[in-house]
Amino acid sequence: MKKNFLLFLTFTSLSTLQAQTVEEKIAAKSCECLEKSSKITEDVYRDCLTKPMAELILTDKDPKVRESINTVDGIKTMILKIQGVVSKKCPNLVPSLTENKDDVFYGESKNKKAQNFYVIAKDFMQKNNYKLAIESFLLALNEDSNFVLALDDIAVSYRQLNDYDNAIKYYKKSLEVYPEGNFALMNIGVVYTFKSDYKTAISYYEKLIQYHPNNAEGYFGAGKNYFLMKDDEKALDNIFMAHIIYTNENSDYQKDSEQMLGAIYQKMKSENKEDLFKKIAEKNNVKIE
Template sequence: MKKIFLIVLITLNFSNGFSQTTEENIAKQACDCLNKNATITEEIYTSCLSSSMVDVVLKDKDIKVRESINTVEGMQNLLQKSNAVLSKTCDKISKKETESEGKKNTFYAESKNKQAQNSYIIAKDLMQDGKHKFAIESLQMALKNDPKFVLALDDIAMCYRQLNDYDNAVKYYKKSLEIFPEGDFALMNIGVVYSLKSDYKTAIIYYEKLIKYEPNNAEGYFGAGKNYFVLNDNEKALNNIFIAHRIYTENKSDYTKDTELMIGTVYQKMKTENKEDLFKKIAKENNIAIE
Protein backbone atom coordinates (compact mmCIF):
# COMPACT_ATOMS: atom_id res chain seq x y z
CA MET A 1 0.00 0.00 0.00
CA LYS A 2 2.86 2.36 0.78
CA LYS A 3 4.26 2.11 -2.75
CA ILE A 4 0.91 2.87 -4.33
CA PHE A 5 0.58 5.90 -2.05
CA LEU A 6 4.00 7.13 -3.15
CA ILE A 7 3.04 6.71 -6.80
CA VAL A 8 -0.04 8.87 -6.34
CA LEU A 9 2.05 11.58 -4.64
CA ILE A 10 4.15 12.22 -7.75
CA THR A 11 3.02 15.50 -9.29
CA LEU A 12 3.93 16.31 -12.87
CA ASN A 13 4.32 19.87 -14.07
CA PHE A 14 5.42 21.08 -17.47
CA SER A 15 8.08 23.74 -17.72
CA ASN A 16 9.21 25.79 -20.68
CA GLY A 17 12.85 24.78 -20.49
CA PHE A 18 15.61 24.73 -23.06
CA SER A 19 14.50 21.69 -25.02
CA GLN A 20 11.12 23.13 -26.04
CA THR A 21 12.93 26.03 -27.74
CA THR A 22 15.34 23.53 -29.27
CA GLU A 23 12.46 21.44 -30.63
CA GLU A 24 10.84 24.53 -32.14
CA ASN A 25 14.12 25.60 -33.77
CA ILE A 26 14.67 22.12 -35.18
CA ALA A 27 11.10 21.96 -36.48
CA LYS A 28 11.40 25.40 -38.12
CA GLN A 29 14.66 24.50 -39.85
CA ALA A 30 13.32 21.10 -40.91
CA CYS A 31 10.20 22.77 -42.32
CA ASP A 32 12.36 25.18 -44.37
CA CYS A 33 14.28 22.16 -45.67
CA LEU A 34 11.07 20.32 -46.62
CA ASN A 35 9.67 23.38 -48.39
CA LYS A 36 12.59 23.24 -50.81
CA ASN A 37 11.34 19.88 -52.09
CA ALA A 38 8.47 19.51 -54.53
CA THR A 39 7.48 16.19 -53.00
CA ILE A 40 8.26 14.71 -49.59
CA THR A 41 9.42 11.12 -49.47
CA GLU A 42 10.20 9.28 -46.26
CA GLU A 43 13.92 9.61 -47.05
CA ILE A 44 13.69 13.39 -47.59
CA TYR A 45 11.62 13.83 -44.42
CA THR A 46 14.07 11.86 -42.27
CA SER A 47 17.06 13.64 -43.80
CA CYS A 48 15.63 17.13 -43.20
CA LEU A 49 14.66 16.36 -39.62
CA SER A 50 17.94 14.63 -38.72
CA SER A 51 20.24 17.21 -40.33
CA SER A 52 18.26 20.06 -38.75
CA MET A 53 18.57 18.48 -35.32
CA VAL A 54 22.34 18.08 -35.62
CA ASP A 55 22.78 21.62 -36.98
CA VAL A 56 20.62 23.30 -34.29
CA VAL A 57 22.13 21.35 -31.40
CA LEU A 58 25.75 21.86 -32.46
CA LYS A 59 25.22 25.60 -32.89
CA ASP A 60 23.54 26.00 -29.50
CA LYS A 61 25.79 27.61 -26.88
CA ASP A 62 24.04 25.86 -24.01
CA ILE A 63 26.07 22.78 -23.08
CA LYS A 64 22.92 21.12 -21.70
CA VAL A 65 21.40 21.17 -25.16
CA ARG A 66 24.47 19.52 -26.69
CA GLU A 67 24.51 16.94 -23.91
CA SER A 68 20.90 16.03 -24.72
CA ILE A 69 22.04 14.00 -27.74
CA ASN A 70 25.04 12.35 -26.12
CA THR A 71 23.07 9.10 -25.89
CA VAL A 72 21.06 7.20 -28.50
CA GLU A 73 18.01 7.51 -26.26
CA GLY A 74 18.50 11.27 -25.90
CA MET A 75 18.84 11.67 -29.66
CA GLN A 76 15.74 9.58 -30.36
CA ASN A 77 13.76 11.47 -27.75
CA LEU A 78 14.67 14.85 -29.22
CA LEU A 79 13.84 13.59 -32.72
CA GLN A 80 10.44 12.35 -31.54
CA LYS A 81 9.58 15.63 -29.84
CA SER A 82 10.82 17.71 -32.78
CA ASN A 83 8.79 15.49 -35.11
CA ALA A 84 5.65 16.17 -33.06
CA VAL A 85 6.26 19.95 -33.20
CA LEU A 86 7.01 19.77 -36.93
CA SER A 87 3.73 18.01 -37.67
CA LYS A 88 1.83 20.80 -35.87
CA THR A 89 3.68 23.86 -37.17
CA CYS A 90 4.77 23.10 -40.74
CA ASP A 91 2.08 23.82 -43.35
CA LYS A 92 3.52 21.31 -45.78
CA ILE A 93 3.28 18.54 -43.19
CA SER A 94 -0.17 19.68 -42.07
CA LYS A 95 -1.25 19.34 -45.67
CA LYS A 96 0.16 15.84 -45.72
CA GLU A 97 -1.77 15.02 -42.54
CA THR A 98 -4.95 16.32 -44.18
CA GLU A 99 -4.27 13.92 -47.04
CA SER A 100 -3.80 11.19 -44.44
CA GLU A 101 -7.22 12.01 -42.96
CA GLY A 102 -8.60 11.72 -46.48
CA LYS A 103 -7.12 8.22 -46.71
CA LYS A 104 -8.76 7.29 -43.42
CA ASN A 105 -12.12 8.43 -44.73
CA THR A 106 -11.55 6.28 -47.81
CA PHE A 107 -10.39 3.08 -46.10
CA TYR A 108 -12.52 3.36 -42.95
CA ALA A 109 -15.68 3.58 -45.00
CA GLU A 110 -18.69 1.38 -45.60
CA SER A 111 -18.33 -1.28 -48.27
CA LYS A 112 -19.71 -0.40 -51.68
CA ASN A 113 -20.78 -4.03 -51.93
CA LYS A 114 -24.30 -4.20 -50.44
CA GLN A 115 -24.03 -7.85 -49.39
CA ALA A 116 -20.71 -7.18 -47.66
CA GLN A 117 -22.11 -4.13 -45.87
CA ASN A 118 -25.24 -5.98 -44.74
CA SER A 119 -23.13 -8.82 -43.32
CA TYR A 120 -20.96 -6.26 -41.57
CA ILE A 121 -23.94 -4.56 -39.92
CA ILE A 122 -25.17 -7.94 -38.62
CA ALA A 123 -21.67 -8.70 -37.31
CA LYS A 124 -21.51 -5.38 -35.43
CA ASP A 125 -24.78 -6.19 -33.67
CA LEU A 126 -23.43 -9.62 -32.72
CA MET A 127 -20.22 -8.03 -31.41
CA GLN A 128 -22.28 -5.63 -29.35
CA ASP A 129 -24.00 -8.63 -27.76
CA GLY A 130 -20.65 -10.33 -27.09
CA LYS A 131 -21.35 -13.11 -29.62
CA HIS A 132 -17.92 -12.98 -31.21
CA LYS A 133 -17.93 -16.47 -32.77
CA PHE A 134 -21.11 -15.69 -34.68
CA ALA A 135 -19.79 -12.25 -35.54
CA ILE A 136 -16.72 -13.87 -37.14
CA GLU A 137 -18.96 -15.95 -39.40
CA SER A 138 -20.81 -12.84 -40.53
CA LEU A 139 -17.56 -10.92 -41.06
CA GLN A 140 -16.18 -13.82 -43.12
CA MET A 141 -19.23 -13.46 -45.37
CA ALA A 142 -18.56 -9.73 -45.65
CA LEU A 143 -14.95 -10.37 -46.63
CA LYS A 144 -15.97 -13.02 -49.14
CA ASN A 145 -17.95 -10.32 -50.96
CA ASP A 146 -15.38 -7.57 -50.37
CA PRO A 147 -11.87 -8.91 -49.55
CA LYS A 148 -10.48 -5.37 -49.14
CA PHE A 149 -13.08 -4.24 -46.62
CA VAL A 150 -10.74 -2.75 -43.99
CA LEU A 151 -13.36 -2.24 -41.29
CA ALA A 152 -14.36 -5.91 -41.54
CA LEU A 153 -10.72 -7.02 -41.36
CA ASP A 154 -10.11 -4.89 -38.26
CA ASP A 155 -13.26 -6.15 -36.56
CA ILE A 156 -12.65 -9.81 -37.30
CA ALA A 157 -9.21 -9.37 -35.76
CA MET A 158 -10.86 -7.75 -32.74
CA CYS A 159 -13.25 -10.70 -32.42
CA TYR A 160 -10.38 -13.19 -32.45
CA ARG A 161 -8.62 -11.09 -29.84
CA GLN A 162 -11.71 -11.22 -27.61
CA LEU A 163 -11.64 -15.01 -27.98
CA ASN A 164 -7.93 -15.05 -27.00
CA ASP A 165 -7.02 -16.37 -30.46
CA TYR A 166 -4.08 -14.03 -30.84
CA ASP A 167 -2.56 -15.72 -33.90
CA ASN A 168 -5.69 -15.16 -35.99
CA ALA A 169 -6.01 -11.63 -34.60
CA VAL A 170 -2.48 -10.87 -35.85
CA LYS A 171 -3.26 -12.52 -39.19
CA TYR A 172 -6.22 -10.23 -39.89
CA TYR A 173 -4.59 -7.05 -38.57
CA LYS A 174 -1.74 -7.76 -40.98
CA LYS A 175 -4.21 -8.22 -43.84
CA SER A 176 -5.71 -4.85 -42.91
CA LEU A 177 -2.28 -3.19 -42.87
CA GLU A 178 -1.44 -4.67 -46.28
CA ILE A 179 -4.35 -2.65 -47.67
CA PHE A 180 -3.96 0.43 -45.45
CA PRO A 181 -0.45 0.54 -43.90
CA GLU A 182 -1.23 3.77 -42.01
CA GLY A 183 -4.33 2.36 -40.33
CA ASP A 184 -4.12 3.59 -36.75
CA PHE A 185 -6.69 1.12 -35.45
CA ALA A 186 -4.77 -1.91 -36.76
CA LEU A 187 -1.36 -0.54 -35.75
CA MET A 188 -2.50 0.22 -32.22
CA ASN A 189 -4.30 -3.07 -31.71
CA ILE A 190 -1.73 -5.36 -33.29
CA GLY A 191 0.68 -3.80 -30.79
CA VAL A 192 -1.69 -4.77 -27.99
CA VAL A 193 -1.97 -8.34 -29.30
CA TYR A 194 1.79 -8.79 -29.53
CA SER A 195 2.04 -7.52 -25.95
CA LEU A 196 -0.51 -10.13 -24.91
CA LYS A 197 1.63 -12.72 -26.71
CA SER A 198 4.60 -11.44 -24.66
CA ASP A 199 6.36 -10.47 -27.90
CA TYR A 200 7.24 -7.02 -26.61
CA LYS A 201 9.88 -6.19 -29.23
CA THR A 202 7.45 -6.76 -32.11
CA ALA A 203 4.78 -4.77 -30.27
CA ILE A 204 7.20 -1.83 -30.12
CA ILE A 205 7.81 -2.06 -33.88
CA TYR A 206 4.11 -1.49 -34.56
CA TYR A 207 3.71 1.24 -31.94
CA GLU A 208 6.68 3.07 -33.47
CA LYS A 209 5.06 2.76 -36.90
CA LEU A 210 2.00 4.41 -35.40
CA ILE A 211 4.22 7.20 -34.02
CA LYS A 212 5.81 7.62 -37.44
CA TYR A 213 2.47 8.04 -39.20
CA GLU A 214 0.81 10.00 -36.38
CA PRO A 215 3.39 11.92 -34.30
CA ASN A 216 0.66 13.42 -32.10
CA ASN A 217 -1.08 10.14 -31.28
CA ALA A 218 -0.40 9.51 -27.60
CA GLU A 219 -1.36 5.83 -27.90
CA GLY A 220 1.77 5.08 -29.92
CA TYR A 221 4.09 6.58 -27.31
CA PHE A 222 2.23 5.07 -24.35
CA GLY A 223 2.15 1.62 -25.93
CA ALA A 224 5.84 1.75 -26.81
CA GLY A 225 6.70 3.04 -23.33
CA LYS A 226 4.89 0.23 -21.54
CA ASN A 227 6.63 -2.39 -23.66
CA TYR A 228 10.05 -0.81 -23.19
CA PHE A 229 9.39 -0.92 -19.43
CA VAL A 230 8.68 -4.65 -19.56
CA LEU A 231 11.98 -5.05 -21.42
CA ASN A 232 13.72 -3.13 -18.58
CA ASP A 233 14.67 -0.24 -20.87
CA ASN A 234 13.60 2.41 -18.36
CA GLU A 235 15.07 5.36 -20.26
CA LYS A 236 13.16 4.67 -23.49
CA ALA A 237 10.09 3.78 -21.45
CA LEU A 238 10.13 7.13 -19.64
CA ASN A 239 10.83 9.20 -22.75
CA ASN A 240 7.83 7.68 -24.52
CA ILE A 241 5.50 7.83 -21.51
CA PHE A 242 6.41 11.47 -20.81
CA ILE A 243 5.56 12.39 -24.42
CA ALA A 244 2.26 10.49 -24.14
CA HIS A 245 1.53 12.30 -20.87
CA ARG A 246 2.18 15.69 -22.48
CA ILE A 247 -0.17 14.93 -25.39
CA TYR A 248 -2.89 13.58 -23.10
CA THR A 249 -2.55 16.68 -20.91
CA GLU A 250 -2.79 19.05 -23.88
CA ASN A 251 -5.92 17.22 -25.03
CA LYS A 252 -7.36 17.19 -21.47
CA SER A 253 -7.71 13.42 -21.70
CA ASP A 254 -8.68 11.21 -18.78
CA TYR A 255 -5.78 8.96 -19.79
CA THR A 256 -3.40 11.33 -18.00
CA LYS A 257 -4.24 9.30 -14.90
CA ASP A 258 -2.87 6.19 -16.62
CA THR A 259 0.36 7.88 -17.66
CA GLU A 260 0.83 9.35 -14.17
CA LEU A 261 0.38 5.90 -12.66
CA MET A 262 2.85 4.40 -15.15
CA ILE A 263 5.39 7.15 -14.49
CA GLY A 264 5.02 6.47 -10.79
CA THR A 265 5.60 2.77 -11.38
CA VAL A 266 8.78 3.45 -13.35
CA TYR A 267 9.91 5.86 -10.64
CA GLN A 268 9.47 3.25 -7.91
CA LYS A 269 11.47 0.72 -9.93
CA MET A 270 14.29 3.16 -10.65
CA LYS A 271 14.30 4.27 -7.03
CA THR A 272 14.92 0.68 -5.86
CA GLU A 273 17.78 0.54 -8.39
CA ASN A 274 19.27 3.81 -7.02
CA LYS A 275 18.56 5.58 -10.32
CA GLU A 276 16.52 8.51 -9.03
CA ASP A 277 18.98 10.99 -10.55
CA LEU A 278 18.54 9.39 -13.99
CA PHE A 279 14.76 9.56 -13.58
CA LYS A 280 14.95 13.30 -12.78
CA LYS A 281 17.36 13.88 -15.67
CA ILE A 282 14.97 12.27 -18.16
CA ALA A 283 12.07 14.22 -16.68
CA LYS A 284 14.00 17.48 -17.10
CA GLU A 285 14.84 16.63 -20.71
CA ASN A 286 11.11 16.28 -21.29
CA ASN A 287 10.36 19.66 -19.63
CA ILE A 288 8.61 17.95 -16.74
CA ALA A 289 9.19 18.98 -13.13
CA ILE A 290 8.69 16.29 -10.53
CA GLU A 291 7.37 17.50 -7.15
Protein backbone atom coordinates in the same frame (compact mmCIF):
# COMPACT_ATOMS: atom_id res chain seq x y z
CA MET B 1 5.74 9.45 -3.22
CA LYS B 2 2.43 11.01 -4.28
CA LYS B 3 3.54 14.46 -3.16
CA ASN B 4 6.90 14.18 -4.95
CA PHE B 5 5.27 12.92 -8.13
CA LEU B 6 2.87 15.85 -8.30
CA LEU B 7 5.91 18.13 -8.01
CA PHE B 8 7.52 16.24 -10.88
CA LEU B 9 4.50 16.82 -13.14
CA THR B 10 4.63 20.53 -12.40
CA PHE B 11 8.24 20.65 -13.54
CA THR B 12 7.28 18.77 -16.70
CA SER B 13 4.91 21.57 -17.65
CA LEU B 14 7.49 24.26 -16.86
CA SER B 15 10.19 22.63 -18.95
CA THR B 16 7.81 22.33 -21.89
CA LEU B 17 7.11 26.06 -21.72
CA GLN B 18 10.83 26.91 -21.55
CA ALA B 19 11.53 24.89 -24.69
CA GLN B 20 9.02 26.84 -26.78
CA THR B 21 11.47 29.58 -27.89
CA VAL B 22 13.64 27.20 -29.91
CA GLU B 23 10.61 25.41 -31.32
CA GLU B 24 9.00 28.66 -32.43
CA LYS B 25 12.16 29.72 -34.28
CA ILE B 26 12.31 26.39 -36.10
CA ALA B 27 8.57 26.45 -36.84
CA ALA B 28 8.89 29.93 -38.38
CA LYS B 29 11.66 28.69 -40.71
CA SER B 30 9.62 25.59 -41.52
CA CYS B 31 6.59 27.68 -42.50
CA GLU B 32 8.81 29.87 -44.72
CA CYS B 33 10.15 26.73 -46.41
CA LEU B 34 6.64 25.34 -46.96
CA GLU B 35 5.42 28.65 -48.42
CA LYS B 36 8.14 28.43 -51.10
CA SER B 37 7.10 24.92 -52.15
CA SER B 38 4.80 24.62 -55.15
CA LYS B 39 3.50 21.23 -54.00
CA ILE B 40 3.59 20.13 -50.37
CA THR B 41 4.04 16.38 -50.13
CA GLU B 42 4.85 14.44 -46.97
CA ASP B 43 8.53 14.35 -48.04
CA VAL B 44 8.63 18.12 -48.60
CA TYR B 45 6.90 18.68 -45.26
CA ARG B 46 9.41 16.44 -43.47
CA ASP B 47 12.39 18.21 -45.10
CA CYS B 48 11.06 21.65 -44.21
CA LEU B 49 10.85 20.54 -40.58
CA THR B 50 14.19 18.77 -40.25
CA LYS B 51 16.53 21.09 -42.19
CA PRO B 52 15.92 24.24 -40.11
CA MET B 53 15.88 22.09 -36.97
CA ALA B 54 19.43 20.87 -37.62
CA GLU B 55 20.62 24.35 -38.63
CA LEU B 56 19.19 26.22 -35.64
CA ILE B 57 19.84 23.62 -32.94
CA LEU B 58 23.41 22.79 -33.92
CA THR B 59 24.34 26.48 -33.98
CA ASP B 60 22.58 27.35 -30.71
CA LYS B 61 24.82 28.78 -28.00
CA ASP B 62 23.20 26.68 -25.27
CA PRO B 63 24.92 23.24 -25.11
CA LYS B 64 21.77 21.64 -23.65
CA VAL B 65 19.84 22.66 -26.75
CA ARG B 66 22.52 21.16 -29.02
CA GLU B 67 22.56 17.96 -26.96
CA SER B 68 18.77 17.61 -27.27
CA ILE B 69 19.10 15.93 -30.69
CA ASN B 70 22.03 13.69 -29.84
CA THR B 71 19.73 10.67 -29.60
CA VAL B 72 17.03 9.18 -31.84
CA ASP B 73 14.48 9.74 -29.08
CA GLY B 74 15.61 13.34 -28.76
CA ILE B 75 15.10 13.92 -32.48
CA LYS B 76 11.65 12.29 -32.36
CA THR B 77 10.66 14.46 -29.42
CA MET B 78 11.85 17.67 -31.07
CA ILE B 79 10.11 16.89 -34.38
CA LEU B 80 6.88 16.14 -32.55
CA LYS B 81 7.00 19.46 -30.68
CA ILE B 82 7.83 21.41 -33.84
CA GLN B 83 4.94 19.76 -35.69
CA GLY B 84 2.59 21.01 -33.00
CA VAL B 85 3.81 24.62 -33.39
CA VAL B 86 3.78 24.46 -37.21
CA SER B 87 0.20 23.15 -37.23
CA LYS B 88 -0.83 26.26 -35.27
CA LYS B 89 1.43 28.76 -37.06
CA CYS B 90 0.65 27.75 -40.68
CA PRO B 91 -2.11 25.09 -40.57
CA ASN B 92 -3.00 25.58 -44.24
CA LEU B 93 0.47 24.35 -45.23
CA VAL B 94 0.31 21.06 -43.32
CA PRO B 95 -0.36 18.12 -45.69
CA SER B 96 -3.47 16.06 -45.02
CA LEU B 97 -2.32 12.96 -46.91
CA THR B 98 -2.54 10.65 -43.88
CA GLU B 99 -6.07 11.85 -43.13
CA ASN B 100 -7.08 11.22 -46.75
CA LYS B 101 -5.73 7.67 -46.54
CA ASP B 102 -7.80 7.08 -43.41
CA ASP B 103 -10.89 8.29 -45.25
CA VAL B 104 -10.20 5.82 -48.05
CA PHE B 105 -9.20 2.74 -46.05
CA TYR B 106 -11.52 3.25 -43.07
CA GLY B 107 -14.53 3.90 -45.28
CA GLU B 108 -17.47 1.72 -46.32
CA SER B 109 -16.98 -1.05 -48.85
CA LYS B 110 -17.93 -0.21 -52.43
CA ASN B 111 -19.31 -3.74 -52.64
CA LYS B 112 -22.93 -3.48 -51.44
CA LYS B 113 -23.14 -7.11 -50.34
CA ALA B 114 -19.95 -6.77 -48.30
CA GLN B 115 -21.23 -3.58 -46.68
CA ASN B 116 -24.58 -5.20 -45.80
CA PHE B 117 -22.87 -8.21 -44.20
CA TYR B 118 -20.63 -5.78 -42.29
CA VAL B 119 -23.61 -3.87 -40.88
CA ILE B 120 -25.19 -7.14 -39.71
CA ALA B 121 -21.87 -8.21 -38.13
CA LYS B 122 -21.54 -4.91 -36.26
CA ASP B 123 -25.03 -5.42 -34.85
CA PHE B 124 -23.97 -8.83 -33.52
CA MET B 125 -20.85 -7.23 -32.03
CA GLN B 126 -22.92 -4.65 -30.15
CA LYS B 127 -24.91 -7.54 -28.65
CA ASN B 128 -21.64 -9.29 -27.66
CA ASN B 129 -22.49 -12.19 -29.96
CA TYR B 130 -18.98 -12.46 -31.36
CA LYS B 131 -19.35 -15.91 -32.95
CA LEU B 132 -22.21 -14.77 -35.19
CA ALA B 133 -20.37 -11.50 -35.81
CA ILE B 134 -17.38 -13.48 -37.11
CA GLU B 135 -19.60 -15.46 -39.46
CA SER B 136 -21.02 -12.25 -40.93
CA PHE B 137 -17.59 -10.60 -41.18
CA LEU B 138 -16.36 -13.66 -43.11
CA LEU B 139 -19.26 -13.26 -45.53
CA ALA B 140 -18.33 -9.60 -45.96
CA LEU B 141 -14.69 -10.52 -46.60
CA ASN B 142 -15.71 -13.15 -49.14
CA GLU B 143 -17.26 -10.30 -51.12
CA ASP B 144 -14.44 -7.78 -50.46
CA SER B 145 -11.17 -9.28 -49.19
CA ASN B 146 -9.57 -5.81 -48.83
CA PHE B 147 -12.32 -4.40 -46.59
CA VAL B 148 -10.14 -2.94 -43.80
CA LEU B 149 -12.95 -2.22 -41.34
CA ALA B 150 -14.17 -5.82 -41.59
CA LEU B 151 -10.63 -7.15 -41.17
CA ASP B 152 -10.08 -5.00 -38.08
CA ASP B 153 -13.44 -5.87 -36.52
CA ILE B 154 -13.21 -9.61 -37.12
CA ALA B 155 -9.83 -9.41 -35.34
CA VAL B 156 -11.52 -7.59 -32.45
CA SER B 157 -14.19 -10.30 -32.30
CA TYR B 158 -11.60 -13.08 -32.14
CA ARG B 159 -9.77 -11.14 -29.44
CA GLN B 160 -12.98 -10.92 -27.40
CA LEU B 161 -13.18 -14.71 -27.61
CA ASN B 162 -9.53 -14.94 -26.44
CA ASP B 163 -8.57 -16.45 -29.80
CA TYR B 164 -5.40 -14.40 -30.06
CA ASP B 165 -3.88 -16.31 -32.99
CA ASN B 166 -6.84 -15.57 -35.27
CA ALA B 167 -6.96 -11.98 -34.02
CA ILE B 168 -3.31 -11.56 -35.06
CA LYS B 169 -4.01 -13.26 -38.39
CA TYR B 170 -6.66 -10.71 -39.35
CA TYR B 171 -4.79 -7.68 -37.99
CA LYS B 172 -1.90 -8.73 -40.23
CA LYS B 173 -4.26 -9.04 -43.21
CA SER B 174 -5.51 -5.54 -42.43
CA LEU B 175 -1.93 -4.21 -42.37
CA GLU B 176 -1.21 -5.88 -45.71
CA VAL B 177 -3.95 -3.69 -47.19
CA TYR B 178 -3.20 -0.55 -45.15
CA PRO B 179 0.28 -0.69 -43.52
CA GLU B 180 -0.23 2.67 -41.77
CA GLY B 181 -3.51 1.61 -40.19
CA ASN B 182 -3.33 2.96 -36.64
CA PHE B 183 -6.16 0.75 -35.37
CA ALA B 184 -4.52 -2.52 -36.44
CA LEU B 185 -1.02 -1.41 -35.38
CA MET B 186 -2.20 -0.42 -31.93
CA ASN B 187 -4.38 -3.47 -31.33
CA ILE B 188 -2.02 -6.12 -32.67
CA GLY B 189 0.46 -4.72 -30.14
CA VAL B 190 -2.12 -5.25 -27.40
CA VAL B 191 -2.67 -8.87 -28.47
CA TYR B 192 1.05 -9.65 -28.51
CA THR B 193 1.28 -8.16 -25.00
CA PHE B 194 -1.50 -10.53 -23.89
CA LYS B 195 0.59 -13.37 -25.34
CA SER B 196 3.63 -12.07 -23.38
CA ASP B 197 5.51 -11.57 -26.65
CA TYR B 198 6.75 -8.15 -25.63
CA LYS B 199 9.43 -7.78 -28.33
CA THR B 200 6.95 -8.31 -31.15
CA ALA B 201 4.45 -5.98 -29.46
CA ILE B 202 7.13 -3.27 -29.34
CA SER B 203 7.93 -3.75 -33.05
CA TYR B 204 4.32 -2.90 -33.94
CA TYR B 205 4.13 0.01 -31.51
CA GLU B 206 7.30 1.41 -33.07
CA LYS B 207 5.67 1.16 -36.51
CA LEU B 208 2.73 3.09 -35.06
CA ILE B 209 5.17 5.76 -33.84
CA GLN B 210 6.83 5.85 -37.27
CA TYR B 211 3.58 6.39 -39.16
CA HIS B 212 1.75 8.42 -36.49
CA PRO B 213 4.30 10.32 -34.34
CA ASN B 214 1.54 12.43 -32.79
CA ASN B 215 -0.31 9.35 -31.49
CA ALA B 216 0.53 8.82 -27.82
CA GLU B 217 -0.64 5.20 -27.92
CA GLY B 218 2.48 4.11 -29.78
CA TYR B 219 4.79 5.53 -27.13
CA PHE B 220 2.61 4.32 -24.25
CA GLY B 221 2.37 0.78 -25.65
CA ALA B 222 6.09 0.58 -26.34
CA GLY B 223 6.89 1.98 -22.89
CA LYS B 224 4.61 -0.50 -21.14
CA ASN B 225 6.20 -3.44 -22.95
CA TYR B 226 9.74 -2.21 -22.29
CA PHE B 227 8.77 -1.99 -18.62
CA LEU B 228 7.51 -5.59 -18.72
CA MET B 229 10.89 -6.53 -20.23
CA LYS B 230 12.57 -4.69 -17.32
CA ASP B 231 14.20 -2.16 -19.65
CA ASP B 232 13.45 0.84 -17.45
CA GLU B 233 15.39 3.39 -19.49
CA LYS B 234 13.54 2.75 -22.77
CA ALA B 235 10.29 2.44 -20.84
CA LEU B 236 10.80 5.90 -19.36
CA ASP B 237 11.78 7.48 -22.69
CA ASN B 238 8.53 6.31 -24.24
CA ILE B 239 6.21 6.96 -21.28
CA PHE B 240 7.59 10.49 -20.89
CA MET B 241 6.79 11.08 -24.57
CA ALA B 242 3.27 9.66 -24.18
CA HIS B 243 2.68 11.82 -21.11
CA ILE B 244 3.74 14.99 -22.94
CA ILE B 245 1.27 14.26 -25.76
CA TYR B 246 -1.57 13.31 -23.39
CA THR B 247 -0.95 16.49 -21.38
CA ASN B 248 -0.85 18.72 -24.48
CA GLU B 249 -4.12 17.15 -25.66
CA ASN B 250 -5.64 17.46 -22.17
CA SER B 251 -6.47 13.76 -22.48
CA ASP B 252 -7.94 11.67 -19.68
CA TYR B 253 -5.25 9.10 -20.50
CA GLN B 254 -2.61 11.29 -18.88
CA LYS B 255 -3.70 9.62 -15.64
CA ASP B 256 -2.53 6.31 -17.11
CA SER B 257 0.87 7.73 -18.04
CA GLU B 258 1.16 9.25 -14.55
CA GLN B 259 0.49 5.84 -13.01
CA MET B 260 3.07 4.20 -15.27
CA LEU B 261 5.67 6.83 -14.44
CA GLY B 262 4.88 6.37 -10.76
CA ALA B 263 5.29 2.59 -11.03
CA ILE B 264 8.63 2.95 -12.82
CA TYR B 265 9.81 5.50 -10.27
CA GLN B 266 8.91 3.24 -7.35
CA LYS B 267 10.69 0.29 -8.96
CA MET B 268 13.84 2.27 -9.70
CA LYS B 269 13.80 3.84 -6.25
CA SER B 270 13.65 0.39 -4.64
CA GLU B 271 16.68 -0.59 -6.77
CA ASN B 272 18.58 2.59 -5.74
CA LYS B 273 18.31 3.96 -9.29
CA GLU B 274 16.63 7.25 -8.43
CA ASP B 275 19.53 9.20 -9.97
CA LEU B 276 19.12 7.29 -13.23
CA PHE B 277 15.41 8.17 -13.24
CA LYS B 278 16.32 11.87 -12.93
CA LYS B 279 18.97 11.55 -15.64
CA ILE B 280 16.48 10.04 -18.09
CA ALA B 281 13.96 12.72 -17.17
CA GLU B 282 16.53 15.40 -17.95
CA LYS B 283 17.34 13.74 -21.28
CA ASN B 284 13.65 14.10 -22.14
CA ASN B 285 13.78 17.81 -21.27
CA VAL B 286 12.02 17.21 -17.94
CA LYS B 287 13.58 18.89 -14.92
CA ILE B 288 13.09 17.39 -11.47
CA GLU B 289 14.16 18.98 -8.20
